[in-house]
Amino acid sequence: MQHPVTAPPIPERVRTLAATAAPTHVSLAGTARPAMPARGGVDGSGRPVLLVVPGDPLHGAREEPVVTVDLTASRSLGGAxxxxxxxKVQGWVQAVPAGELRETAVAIAERCPDEALFEAVERPEAADGPRLLRVDVGQVVYLTGPESGVLDAEEYLDAAPDPLLADAERMIRHINGAHRDRLENALASLMAAPVTDAWLWELDRFGVTVRSGALDRPTLVRLPWPAPVADAGSLEAALHCLLCHH
Structure with a gap:
């Protein structure tokens, strides 16, 4: 009997996390300087984009220094x-080409709502203005709960985020905001042990991950769909079937 695929391929999973992540720190290779706070986002190709202002060590960079950018993907549960x-994306910092500045700024605006972002687009040649830099990816180290590993640039850049990502995030917000009681009731009929404080944690075309228990010692349970779903309507139907399970 053929078993269902329970989770996305690792490169797709990592690209999906990157698409919802924000830079938190950047470190320069070959220096003793500690990691510095970072602002920016991730472009449509999965490359970290940094917004740097005068005074930042990378602001005057011209020779593509090697950096490591920390990207963190998070979820808000009950205000936490x-x-x-x-x-951890390792690679070479490059200036975003002038012809791609506006598109890049739009791509990261949700993660980086900063007026300096649009100044970088309108005044790209200003020596005293903010700049947009992006990372030419060399490799990506991923740490996602129980999973960790390294993707080379080709594995990472050739993958794509889950095609239903935007719809999945919308559904997660809706269920966590309005229907957690139904989620807990459904899980009670599926699990051998009692389930408390349940939240939708991940949702994708292959299945759903539910997080429950204390914030500092959570339990993650993966529930795969019988077969991968192909569109938002099918994803919503699969989730509805789960919530209606008795």
Whole structure:
């Protein structure tokens, strides 16, 4: 009997996390300087984008220094921001080409709502203005709960985020905001042990991950769909079937 695929391939999973992540720190290779706070986002190709201002060590960079950018993907549960995964993207810093500045700024605006972002687009040649830099990816180290490993640039950049990501995030917000009682009732009929304080943690075309228990010692349970779903309607139907389970 063929068993269902329970989770996305690792490269897809990592790209999905990157698409919802924000830079938190950047460190320069070959220096004793500690990691510095970072602002920015991730572009449509999965490359970290940094917004740097005068005074930042990277602001005057011209020779593509090697850096490591920490990306953190989180989820808000009951007012607490909890980490879903940490990605360490190692590569070379480059200026975003002038012809791609506006598109890049739009791509990261949700993660980086800063007026300096649009100043970087309008005044790209200003020596005293903010700049947009992006990382030419060399490799990605991923730490996602029980999973960890390294993807090379080709594995990472050739993958794509879950095609239903935007719809899945919308459904997660809705269920966690309005229907957690139904989620706990459904899980009570599926699990051998009692389930308390349940939240939707991950949702994708392959299945759903539920987080329950105390914030500092959670239990994660993966429930795969019988077969991968292909569109938002099918994903919503699969989730509805789970919530209606008795």
């Amino acid at each position: 921001e909890l980490s879903r995964g940490l990605l």
